[in-house]
Amino acid sequence: MRFKFIACAALLILLPFANNAHAAKLAFSGVILDQGNNPVLSDFTDWLSTHGDYPLEPAYTESYQALSDALKKHRNDMAWTCGVPFVEDHARDGQQLVAVPLFRGEATYYSVTVTRAGRAEKKLGDFKAGVLAYSDPRSNSGFVAPAFALQQQGLDINKHFRLLLHTGLHEGSINAVLNGLADVANVDEYILVEYLKSHPQDSDKLVVLERFGPFPFTPIVAGSKTPEDVIKRLQQALVSMHEDAEGKRILDLLGLDGFVIKPTSFYQPVASMLESLK
Known part of the structure; x- marks a missing residue:
């Protein structure tokens, strides 16, 4: 009986750490001002975790290549990346497009x-x-x-x-x-x-x-193994973010108007430039 009590107590102590271990990462690299020290990005991650019903933690990478490598290794993670890495990573690793920010009313x-x-x-x-x-x-x-x-x-x-x-x-x-x-x-x-x-x-x-x-614009993306139902929940949260008081506050601090859903073909102009430069 004493052993069972100790085991249960240990489980309760470790439970928060277990839950934390399962949280996916939302990685940032260079698409937001002061991305390594910007507290708004933590607020954005927390908001999306709650409203998208998908536990996320902010993570910061030193380059787009490091960000790409992270999503290739952890295919349930997400990122706010650049159009060039997305085009290349979608073609090579099946990275998924989630949503595109609106800047001055345009994507x-x-x-x-x-x-x-x-x-x-x-x-x-x-x-x-x-x-x-x-x-x-x-x-x-x-x-x-x-x-x-x-x-x-x-x-x-x-x-x-x-x-x-x-x-x-x-x-x-x-x-x-x-x-x-x-x-x-x-x-x-x-x-x-x-x-x-x-x-x-x-x-x-x-x-x-x-x-x-x-x-x-620089997109929100997800790794290739992120389930379709999760993608849809995240998209629904992001496109309605401007209608939520806390979401609107975060958008205002980021200098953005909201998010829209676009097909992968939206990034064809970037793909065409890359092809020309090869």
């Missing part, structure tokens, strides 16, 4: 070319032999879109610049330009807008030279 955004105020250059191609800052080699707005735009002009991004400066995050690219470490950068328009909200003193120091796009 699209632009890749914007930024430099310091006062420079003479007028477009990305003018920075021959300069330093280009980019967030990630698999970033649509940071690398693929500008590479494609230059290719259309007969230029190779790997040869046109003296140095390609890998910064890890879009805000890192912005800071590299501001601090004179880079001459130019292409960044996610949404990240730039959110960055300038929290750093208004930098508004007059940066100039947007070009806008490439529009492109499909």
Whole structure:
């Protein structure tokens, strides 16, 4: 009897840890400002866990490749990723599209070319032999879109610049330009807008030279083994998020209007750019 009591007590102690172990991860990498230290992402994860009836924990990865590797290994996990990794991971690993955020009322955004105020250059191609800052080699707005735009002009991004400066995050690219470490950068328009909200003193120091796009916005995705009924619950929660008071608060803090459901073919413009660059 005493043994049974001890066993039951041990089970009760370990139960919270067991439940926690079964929680899937919602991974983030570079699509949200200050993604490693942004408390709103924890709020977003908790909200989606509750309203989608799918236990989730936030996780942060240092690159899109690390995020892809995580979802390939843990196929019930989710992520907020970029269009390029999604296109590649869907084709290779069966990654599933859940929902697409709405930014300024649209499920699209632009890749914007930024430099310091006062420079003479007028477009990305003018920075021959300069330093280009980019967030990630698999970033649509940071690398693929500008590479494609230059290719259309007969230029190779790997040869046109003296140095390609890998910064890890879009805000890192912005800071590299501001601090004179880079001459130019292409960044996610949404990240730039959110960055300038929290750093208004930098508004007059940066100039947007070009806008490439529009492109499909950075999607919410799920691993290939995430069940269909779970996907549907998560989609229902996300598309109605703006109607919930707490959900609306989180969206406002993220600078987004809501979410919509799109077919995988919505990302065909990104797939076409990747095919051209190959």
